[in-house]
């Protein structure tokens with residue numbers, strides 16, 4: 001018996017930040033709704049690289065979903081999203097949802113020194129001013145950013161997708177493992193994830209950074225006794241230069257960890273500003289056995305080719321089903337909470 005597809009009359013478009021994921025979201029949505037799977041990229045560049053945006057379809061009164069993240073080049077991708085929102089509004093779109101699989105700038109969520117901006121707030125204010133009704137994202141760096149946008153800002157969770165894939169690929173028994181947050185700020189995330197899958201051994205790496213340039217100075221594992229002889233899972237929302245994860249992995253190995261695994265949602269993967277060493281090199285050299293990332297930021301085979309060791313440890317898990325599910329619920333006036341609330345069922349079903 002074939003299940004009846006839900007009627008979906010919304011329209012999906014994307015910018016250039018992650019066309020592959022946008023199209024995967026469209027394909028997923030088409031599996032269980034009447035959506036035709038079409039997600040046109042409506043943004044290009046003028047000669048000077050300013051955004052050249054035009055909708056390919058009539059959007060008057062439509063429920064419009066604009067899929068665009070602010071991964072590198074973050075400024076360009078952000079302006080592209082703003083231009084898309086402006087074009088949709090001027091074309092009389094009914095509702096506009098900015099689907100931002102990776103919401104960058106979220107680490108700038110407070111004033112760290114005198115006379116510095118809260119850039120996450122500036123980004124939210126700009127998106128709100130353009131008439132966007134809702135931002136849909138996953139694994140926002142910190143929950144407080146949700147309060148900087150005064151409309152709905154559902155924040156999904158992709159970690160269960162990563163854990164499920166790791167359990168299947170590696171045959172993990174989470175209750176025998178130690179979960180480790182690579183910094184103090186991620187302890188709640190790590191603890192909640194542990195509770196979800198029955199892991200009670202939770203610890204974190206205490207790191208100190210230089211006040212002037214933010215450079216990582218020292219790190220120690222708070223409960224090394226929980227680490228010895230165990231498989232350890234480092235859990236983080238994002239990896240940037242790779243310094244935090246690489247250093248934490250080294251400390252775990254020193255403390256006698258058996259295997260060091262990584263579950264991290266957003267692969268920002270930059271080169272360190274000072275050393276210029278790319279994150280893929282840093283993580284390739286680190287004592288990490290396997291890394292699982294979501295596809296919120298695209299990694300091309302071309303960019304991976306110079307880093308074969310990193311490539312061999314890398315596993316990418318698609319976040320498309322998560323976003324397709326949330327888009328369908330939003331369009332059909334359903335509940336998104338069942339999607340962003342992590343459940344053990346998500347992880348333990350085959």
Ligand code: R5P
Pocket residue numbers: 182183185186236237238239240241242243244245
């Ligand atoms: C910090 O709070 C974040 O969750 C990441 O741990 C951090 O931003 C990673 O940075 P990097 O990879 O440059 O050490």
